[in-house]
Amino acid sequence: MNFKKCVKSFIFILLLVFSCFLFACQKSADGGLKCSLSVTCETAVGKITDEQIVPENAVIYSNENVVFSDGESVFDVLLREMKENGIHMEFVNTPVYNSAYVEGINNLYEFDCGELSGWMYKVNGSFPNYGCSLYKIKDGDVIEWVYTCDLGKDVGGENSARNGMKNEDE
Numbered sequence: 001m002n003f004k005k006c007v008k009s010f011i012f013i014l015l016l017v018f019s020c021f022l023f024a025c026q027k028s029a030d031g032g033l034k035c036s037l038s039v040t041c042e043t044a045v046g047k048i049t050d051e052q053i054v055p056e057n058a059v060i061y062s063n064e065n066v067v068f069s070d071g072e073s074v075f076d077v078l079l080r081e082m083k084e085n086g087i088h089m090e091f092v093n094t095p096v097y098n099s100a101y102v103e104g105i106n107n108l109y110e111f112d113c114g115e116l117s118g119w120m121y122k123v124n125g126s127f128p129n130y131g132c133s134l135y136k137i138k139d140g141d142v143i144e145w146v147y148t149c150d151l152g153k154d155v156g157g158e159n160s161a162r163n164g165m166k167n168e169d170e
Contacts, residue, residue, distance in 0.1 A: 127160030
């Protein structure tokens with residue numbers, strides 16, 4: 001009789017652990033951290049005519065429900081989403097600064113539209129003054145990658161690109 005009780009208790013505990021595990025996995029999949037991510041290139045429309053590189057609507061990627069883990073950076077989410085969606089992305093890591101620099105997305109690279117062109121990111125409408133691999137995202141953040149042809153001036157990020165310094169011509 002004791003053996004049967006032990007087996008029943010063991011099975012009960014095993015089922016309890018298994019159901020807790022399932023609940024935890026389901027919670028992270030359904031109720032996990034989410035952000036919005038978009039990659040657009042409005043400033044390059046008309047300058048580059050290959051629609052496979054610069055779509056007519058300027059939208060390379062847009063998703064309002066990107067799931068991420070606590071501690072992930074803007075770069076981590078961008079890299080994962082581009083890989084999962086088959087969108088070409090090229091970047092350089094700089095270990096000294098623990099930073100990644102995005103050179104190209106969807107075969108649209110820095111300098112393709114002039115010497116001041118390249119990729120910039122903003123979170124919740126603001127351009128941070130530090131690298132995308134250092135910016136830790138929070139639940140509900142809106143991440144936008146935008147292509148600039150004029151060092152951010154044409155996308156509202158001129159102060160960020162100049163590290164907050166004013167242009168001498170202004």
